[in-house]
Amino acid sequence: MSDVFDQFQGTASYIASEELRHAVNVAVALARPLLVRGEPGTGKTLLAENLAAALGLPLIRWHVKSTTKAKDGLYVYDTVARLHDSRFGGTDGANVRDIAKYIKLGSLGEALAAPSRVVLLIDEIDKADLEFPNDLLHELDAMKFRIDETGREIAAAERPIVIITSNNEKELPDAFLRRCVFHYIQFPSRELMTEIVRVHHPDITDRVLDNALEVFFGLRSTPRLRKKPSTSELIDWICALKKAGVDLSRVSGGIPFLGTLLKTEQDVELVGKRAKA
């Protein structure tokens, strides 16, 4: 296999399944955005951070919110500042005629203007308006855009590696999906979970880990749970157990620190009822 391909192998603190590694490497090789979906807490956002660390590239983040507009990611033209400067004069004797000074690049703009290759994370793309992904099609395809106010064209020196995450909340438009490499992060199997926990808690003993996973997967298989506990919650929970020095095999009557695993009242109630029955 060529070196260009298997670039990403996970990192010391991030265990990626083989399927995920393959998807990442395909996206890197084909220079297409990688769309990652999956349950919350399966490490979608962490993937970008660790990919950047593994490849030694800078990471640029773009956290999408419900009010985010696609254009904001490219650049913002600060008209009010310019008006202000034109009236009162800039503090540093600025030239108001120089529009470029009032153009601030957004995250995507920064990634494209970067002198070398970067990793761009577009986090939770489904939070924004329905048409948001469609508005980005051209920029993600061509990896360049024009600032209308100055006529300047910004094109990526090297195509950035784009990682896009989405909770399965909203359907994304087909035209957008066509351009992506897609991967669904499945919930880790018990074996993979053992590895993941070991990375975060290297000093944990087999017995403690076994007990913890037993309780955790038992909890996840409870029917009608509104929100199943996730990987990150498991890691927090084990951390709490360790700090408090609780030995799971000796605890009777309920799960200690249940609040780190279950986040809704109904779920806690449900699990309590089942434990009694």
Added chain:
Amino acid sequence: MLIDFLFELRARKLPVSTHEWMALMEGMALGLHESSLDGFYQLCRTLCVKDIALYDAYDEAFLAYFKDVHTDALKLTEELRAWLADPRSLEGLTDEQRQAMAALDLDKLRELFEQRLKEQKGRHDGGNRWIGTGGTSPFGTGGKNPNAMRVGGGGGRSAMQVADERRFREYRRDVVLDVRQIDVALRGLRRLGRDGAEDELDLDETIDQTCRNAGEIEVVFRPPRRNRVKVLLLMDVGGSMDPHSELMSRVFTAASRTGRFAKFRSYYFHNCVYNAVYEDAQFRKPVPVAELLSHSDRDEKLVMVGDALMHPAELLDPGGASFLYTQNRASGHEWLRRLAAHFRSAVWCNPEPERFWPGTTIEVIASVFAMWPLSLDGLAHAVRYLVRGGERPRVGDPSKWMKSMVG
């Protein structure tokens, strides 16, 4: 060469475009499939299937198309070599067999293997000669021969095994409407206007005012454009609506999205509306309809969602409410008429397929509310009707019901 597989995928309703297929070809040219079937399974899925709900259909297509392909040349020769080179594989053999093994050199074995591979026409399970699964042949996988060579299979799970498991079956959803489609349909339901807090810079007006002011800056703000449409959603839950509950939750998700409407309220009812509707689907918090109407602007758009199927008595007779704690003095029909009369525009969306409408209580209710099926098309019609008015669809002949009631 793989074009048949593309059509196999498309035949199973996987929306694979030429664009994506070209990307796959590009990927294979780069060797991203690692010259193996497993690699191809992964590569093709990441590039061509963009929805977990379609993974199952992909697995099916993959199984159907590649069921006869057992292995690939590259992996074979490597495994053969490894097998012959690894002395541990020879444990459990008698001395006699070991001698026989030693006599069989690599080239000869490979030759024999390739010869068998050529002779073999299809999938083979069991037996003692062919390459396949089960059986006592020295080639294949899952066989009883303790020294058999495993072909494919070993070293993690193969694509065929993964596909065979159909792990993604539960994610499948062959349903009519998804949230996005409902979302798009509801987008027609708007009347834009500017009101609320002034937090958007009006650039044109600012420049204009500044000029009038002889260059003294005059910043003008205006309220952003917002949808002025107010919506009241009443949903039927429980009983005959249970099969539609998933669809209902999608309608609710799309309609209740923040910022979509100037005002959005939703209530539940069971079967038919009587003197009260409920804030929760468990019917614990009743809101009298009279109160609801007095708090509702006549301009609000009323959207009823329900199957409108019930026993005629539940609809037409006073006191016909089948619901435990309700004693209705006016009939359900009368309450529905009051609702419809209060609002300037109201529609009823029915998840029941249209062919089941005639001869049921749906006919009566469709004479009170403009009714469309809860499909993409129906929803679009309903939205258009709410915004612009127009003709109501006619459903059956409700007059015969009225006569029977009077008689």
